[in-house]
Amino acid sequence: MSPTPRILVTRRWPQAVERVLAERFDVVLNETDVPMSADQLSQALRDFDAVLPTVSDRLPASLFEGGAVRTRILGNYGVGYNHIDVAAAKAANIVVTNTPGVLTDCTADIAMTLLLAVARRAGEGERQIRAGEWTGWRPTHMIGAKVTGKRLGIIGFGRIGKAMAKRCHFGFDMEVVFYNRSRVDVAEAARYGARQLDTVDEVLEAADFVSLHCPGGGENRHLINAERLAKMKKGAYLVNTARGDVVDEPALIEALKNGVIKGAGLDVFEAEPNVPAGLRALENVVLLPHLGSATEETRVAMGIKVVDNITAFFDGREPPDRVV
Numbered sequence: 001m002s003p004t005p006r007i008l009v010t011r012r013w014p015q016a017v018e019r020v021l022a023e024r025f026d027v028v029l030n031e032t033d034v035p036m037s038a039d040q041l042s043q044a045l046r047d048f049d050a051v052l053p054t055v056s057d058r059l060p061a062s063l064f065e066g067g068a069v070r071t072r073i074l075g076n077y078g079v080g081y082n083h084i085d086v087a088a089a090k091a092a093n094i095v096v097t098n099t100p101g102v103l104t105d106c107t108a109d110i111a112m113t114l115l116l117a118v119a120r121r122a123g124e125g126e127r128q129i130r131a132g133e134w135t136g137w138r139p140t141h142m143i144g145a146k147v148t149g150k151r152l153g154i155i156g157f158g159r160i161g162k163a164m165a166k167r168c169h170f171g172f173d174m175e176v177v178f179y180n181r182s183r184v185d186v187a188e189a190a191r192y193g194a195r196q197l198d199t200v201d202e203v204l205e206a207a208d209f210v211s212l213h214c215p216g217g218g219e220n221r222h223l224i225n226a227e228r229l230a231k232m233k234k235g236a237y238l239v240n241t242a243r244g245d246v247v248d249e250p251a252l253i254e255a256l257k258n259g260v261i262k263g264a265g266l267d268v269f270e271a272e273p274n275v276p277a278g279l280r281a282l283e284n285v286v287l288l289p290h291l292g293s294a295t296e297e298t299r300v301a302m303g304i305k306v307v308d309n310i311t312a313f314f315d316g317r318e319p320p321d322r323v324v
């Protein structure tokens, strides 16, 4: 029998899944729960059979170079994996897996939360009450934008984009248009009450709310830049629960300050956990600390998926969620 694989978990997981992992593998936990440095991750690739990273770990090509890599699989705890240079991992003969499906609903729920919160000025209202500054009801107090019946534009019609379309169309009577790199069957789109448009720009021009659900990195970096923000309606809102780098943050700050768009709801940022002071100073934004998948049920389900993937791999089976 081959020895029990040595596994590194780079951040602390819900206890229930850490226990399942420990039953099956020789597990080392990063007890500090502080993100690991490039040097630590590089060493980990030389010391462990599997490394289980998260979005807070950076695994660029340089980490996989130089030989002597022991790691055979990266079981990413999350669906997005643009923090891993998958081409370099592949070249180093390392399998990469992710956790699709289990965080779809909760991420769409957070997108919905942001959309409603920014349109109805929930963050501002909260701050006003906590500061003891609410002077009472009046007809013109903190007027927001109606959500029901408006037009939603989705960029990226994958699992989470579809879940967002479903919520907005069936729950809020919204017309939904979307952009997706590949063609989506008309009948499939209609199941979510949505209609495909040909370009990102067409979606931006048409929508009252734009919600981003595409992967980060690569050609999507700064997909939403100053030029694209200028194509949005003046009264429109942007919601980002995808990846911070899809939006050019300085351009967004300018657009929000100058009334190019009305507001934004953001769960992700370019250089997390650093959120630009320019964004934090604005009232017309709702800012969340990357909470998309942050529910007990989902974080446990994500861990179980990682366990299933690495178990399959070390049993000599195909991991169900292999990305390379």
Ligand code: 8YV
Pocket: 053, 054, 055, 056, 077, 078, 079, 080, 081, 103, 107, 291, 292, 293, 294
């Ligand atoms: C995860 C996410 O919590 O899965 C993703 O891609 O963005 C988050 O919801 C995070 O990535 C954990 O690694």
